[in-house]
Amino acid sequence: MPGTNLTREEAQERARLLTVDAYEIDLDLSGAQEGGTYRSVTTVRFDSAEAGAETFIDLVAPAVHEAVLNGEALDVAAVFRDSRIALAGLREGANELKVVADCAYTNTGEGLHRFVDPVDEQAYLYTQFEVPDARRVFASFEQPDLKATFQFTVKAPSGWTVISNSPTPEPKDDVWTFEPTPRISTYITALIVGPYHSVHSSYEKDGQSVPLGIYCRPSLAEYLDAEDIFAVTRQGFDWFQEKFDYAYPFAKYDQLFVPEFNAGAMENAGAVTIRDQYVFRSKVTDAAYEVRAETILHELAHMWFGDLVTMEWWNDLWLNESFATYTSIACQAYAEGSKWPHSWTTFANSMKTWAYRQDQLPSTHPIMADITDLDDVLVNFDGITYAKGASVLKQLVAYVGMDAFFQGVQAYFKAHAFGNTRLTDLLGALEKTSGRDLKTWSKAWLETAGINILRPEIETDADGRITSFTVLQEAPALPAGAKGEPTLRPHRIAIGAYDLDESGKLVRTNRIELDVDGERTTVAELVGQARPAVVLLNDDDLSYAKVRLDEESLRVVTEHLGDFTESLPRALCWASAWDMTRDGELATRDYLALVLSGIGKESDIGVVQSLHRQVKLALDLYSAPETREAALNQWTDATLAHLRAAEPGSDHQLAWARAFAATARNPQQLDLLQSLLDGTEAIEGLTVDTELRWSFVQRLAAVGLLDEEEIAAEYERDKTAAGERHAAFARAAQPSEEAKAQAWASVVEQGDLPNAVQEAVISGFVQPDQRELLAPYTEKYFASVKEVSDSRSHEMAQQIIVGLYPTLQVSQETLDATDSWLESAEPSAALRRMMSESRAGVERALKAQAADAAAATA
DSSP, rough: OGGGGGGGGHHHEEEEEEEEEEEEEEEEOOTTTTOSSEEEEEEEEEESSTOOOEEEEEEEOOOEEEEETTTEOOOOOEETTTEEEESSSOOSSEEEEEEEEEEEOSSSEEEEEEOOOOOOOOEEEEEEOOOTGGGGOOOOOOSTTTOBBEEEEEETTOOOOEEEEEEOOOOBEEEEEEOOOOOOOOGGOEEEEESSSSEEEEEEEEEEEEEEEEEOGGGGGGGGGGGHHHHHHHHHHHHHHHHHSOOSSSSEEEEEEEOOSSEEEOOOTEEEEEEEEGSSOOOHHHHHHHHHHHHHHHHHTTTTTTBEEESSSGGGHHHHHHHHHHHHHHHHHHHOOOOTHHHHHHIIIIIIIHHHHHHSTOOOSSSOOOOOOOHHTTTTTSTTTIIIHHHHHHHHHHHHHHHHOOOOOOHHHHHHSSSSSSSHHHHHHHHHOOOOOHHHHHHHHHSSSOOOEEEEEEOOOOSEEEEEEEEEOOOOOTTTTSSSOOOOOOEEEEEEEEOOTTTOOEEEEEEEEEESSSOOOOOOGGGBBBBBBBEEEETTOOOOOEOOOOHHHHHHHHHHHGGBBBBBHHHHHHHHHHHHHHTTSSSSHHHHHHHHHGGGGGOOHHHHHHHHHHHHHIIIIOOOOHHHHHHHHHHHHHHHHHHHHHHTTEEEEHHHHHHHHOOOHHHHHHHHHHHHHHHOOOOOOOOOOOHHHHHHHHHHTTTTTTOOOHHHHHHHTSHHHHHHHHHHHHHHHHSSHHHHHHHHHHIIIIIIIHHHHHHHHHHHHGGGGGGGHHHTTTHHHHHHHHHHHSSSSSHHHHHHHHHHSSSSOSSSHHHHHHHHHHHHOOHHHHHHHHHHHHHHHHHHHHHHHHHHHEEEEE
16 A cells, blocks of 8 residues: 555645644553454544645554544545645644544554464454554544644453553543653554453652563463562662663653564663563573573663654664663663673673674675665664664774763753654764764765774784784675665774783783774884784774684684683674684584584583574574584584583573474484473473473474374473464474474464464474475466465564575575576565575575585595
């Protein structure tokens, strides 16, 4: 529907014309247990700058019954089309519009999502409005710079609870009437409705008292570790209020763990929704708690950056998300009493590898992307928006200094509270506090695409003393199809010198910090010093760049990567090795050897789990086909050996159990999985709890050792929403033509699965050991993908388009088929981007496989 895709020009014109004052929204959700549609009544008061002007309001609804503008009924059939209601003949000054419509519950995670818990058979509702989905629930001027107050009135079934942005009132006759919100954007309004379980507390400091609430479904209540969540939340309140010098801006702070959530969480003002997989039903490693804490802090940071002060248009989406990402990780790293002072290790190891991957795709774009319409922004929640942007903010902090950075942020919040801004507003504030000219910096870092490579060039004399030290900077050509030119950038970096001590550990013996600019930067400070065992550029990970080691450093790191005494330099070296593997500079067999030699000494559990994922991906996609099975056997043997050797009950033991379950392949290994599952064999300290059982079940199903009856029996043991997803994965993973046909039909042809179940089916369908079985679906994919894109909501279509692309069919034929489709299908810009990104993955895998094959014959 053309009207669904709001353009930037339309938004600018509407913002020029209108000032929105207040919404009153009345929803009748009393029939939510049965589903279907619900009555939505919106009254919105707004001013027009011109008499007689025309504009439109957004609404996605099955039916509009009434639209009354300034007391005059509009001809609904004439004015409502393409998800817009046309408004003509506006008064100069005050106007009032009332819209009565039937809106629809969804099962896609967009708009008002409705989920029925198989445990208690009760319905649970929540809204998800970012980017443009408030219009699925009430008529709205759907753009971030038309802020207003929102007053919700909701009729709900008896015994249910209704939570919104304002404090929860006492209901009267099952009607909940909320106080108006402060002036906020449409996309951060929220309603969460159902028989939710809750735990309450407060944040108290220096006379300030903020009510805190945590909610989840009753079926998860026994697993809800509310005190840990409150502890992280209070830590965030302490740190953010000090750093921002601005009190928390809303009346209360609720965190609601909701089912079938499409993202990690959403920053609704005072009512944050979070995926309920973060309520851990089984033992997880500390890395999972760290990720959950970062998510909690990320959304809390948004209460200031995004909710209090909001971007004018989605061009600055990156700043919204990058700021929350940077400050959440900085809070974990620097807040007093934090459990995760090593959070920058996690950032380097996970977020930045995501950014590097995204920045090497044909869809790479400047951090400050040119967002021309809503379709653009919907595909821009990517590794550049979040991870590269946060990396560059970390670089900006190093460039201007942390004190100056937060002083500028404080001035920014005070100047623009409850308003809208552009990037220039923040940079102007930072220029004043730091004295740095940020215009050149911004142009180089924020307005250009691509990644730089930093290499050391070191010369020594006969005594091993450095005679010259130069940092070389490269700007590789952008991927084919990407817009822009390669750019050399100014980098503020640290250079670390590491030597082996008497115990064989690599310890830092020197560190210098400097500005690197241009192709060659001479480092005079190191001349005359003894050449260290390892020279690490971008030590402490201050900048965003691929880093390469000189020959001598690479030799020492290859032998001693696990011997760094600190986790961050290890993570930087691991990340560099992974990056070289993806680029075909390091053969997959050599990457595997490096991991096997060093992972046993790796203490950081998050790094260990990332290495597990990366090795498995490298073996499945980047290893030469003729040697892949031997490499997989080598890796699987290692996972089992580490599992048996790990400390009983430790995080490492659990991580190795999952890694083993993901790849077990020979009869003895599969027999062990089966025996652990049925309890006839045990490994000391390893509890085969609900989630670990499902890992075993899914692998056994994928190799054909569990049938439908056994999968169904496992679901009966865990008849929950999570169990439903796991069982759907296991069924789709079975190595039979019937199982694949059924999974394909349920996703592509029928298309009525809830979002979380569809995601599980897709994940189960795509099994690396089943390439031949999946090969016939390549043709089916290209025959159906355009129809999927045109007929499904964005979230549901994206799952299918990306998830079912024939990534495992690494061949020139797959590239040719994609190229042919791109030439003939006339895809939308968003669909073309997703297809081009997927194609790039196959192209990269082909290159890496060739490098691995060459290494095998060398």
